[in-house]
Amino acid sequence: MKDILAHADNYSSWTPGMEYAAGLAAAFSGHLTGVHVVASPYMMVSPYDAPQLLSRIVEELRQVKEEACARRSAFEAQARALGARSALWEVAEGDVPDVLARIGNWHDVLVLGRDEKSNWGSAQALGNLVLRSHLPCIVTPPTCSTARAQCVALGWNHSPEAIRAIHAALPILAAAGRIVVLSGKPREQPLTVGWKPEFDLGTYLRGHGLHVEDRELDASDADAGAALLEAASECRADLLVMGAYGRARFSEWIFGGATRHVLAQARIPLFLRH
Template structure:
């Protein structure tokens, strides 16, 4: 994780998400990019409106982008005060998930924050997680979580999403004093490929210097999210690593599942990867 991206919903002040990202960048000696996204003019003014209204909207967007761009020195200074010694500031126009998906191409991790309105925030976070090709770290709306927690919980069911999430979180796992693998019901990937022997998570982690302990997690699909958060709390984990959308992405998002529950209710940071 050498390049961390933090989405900032404001350019006047910076909140929990960017602050956590700055502390994490400092701990990992990584570079931090703060990003503010202005809405696209086309999204604000339908094409059937008058030219005068379009001109007014375009001028307003132009002033907003100029003001946001001018915040660069202040953000770099603020990020440095929070630990990030290598920081930059970007401003873009467009649909938020599309912008994050594009700029994510040159970053290793996207840091987002959950708002205090769980369901609305979870829906937007889920939309973003489906649009980007990099891991997402979701910061809860309360508390001051450590960017390098002593204990990290890992959700494991053998799915490709879980493997990708663990692979992405390796730099954090290597720094933890304790890693606890929460092993649920194995989920076979929908593929014709059959590995022999099967992927061994413990061997993989040991190869990368991570010694983990395992705890069985017995819960139905409907209770998996709640069980994951309860088990993470029992081991006093300061971070949860999990794959997102372990079933078909459509069915899990719109009909419940562990991903949606964790996005809505986690009180610790969560690294997710779909």
């Protein structure tokens, strides 16, 4: 895990999430890229409807872009001071999820900070980024700025999303002192024609030289998110790894779901993969 990407919703100061990203880069002797995305004026107003308003918005966004670009030296120096092997500050224009998906093509993980006061820091907005960035994502709570993973909890429900999350988190698991598998009920799979190989998590982790503790969770789908967070807290976990949006996101947000709950309520960082 050498290439860490972090979204900077705020370019004027360092956030706890950005400090966490720098610490993660330091832990793996890796590179940190911070990216701030300026909205495209053409996404805000049509040039045919209000050309004068568009002209004013273009000028305002140009100033914002110049201010954001001017933070490059300070950001890169601070990232190195926090232990990152190297750092780069990027400023882009466009739709935030699309920009992160683009730059994510050459990064290993995306760090996002939860902050209800920022444009992209609400639980719902973060869920959008987790889905559309096509990257493993670490979502940090507002009060966490230290990248620790002495104890890692794995949310396990036999789903493809959970498998992908655990696979992506292997570098972190290899450095952990303790790994606890929180096993819930297997998610019901739709009827299909054919047969697919079974995945045995214990065999997979042992194959990577990892020794784990097992803990069963007895919770309904509606209570799975709360049960995961409670169990992770009891284990004193520093990080919770889990699959994101195992069912349609519309269903998650309308009817509730584990991903929705943990994104809104977690007090420890989340390692998520859709």
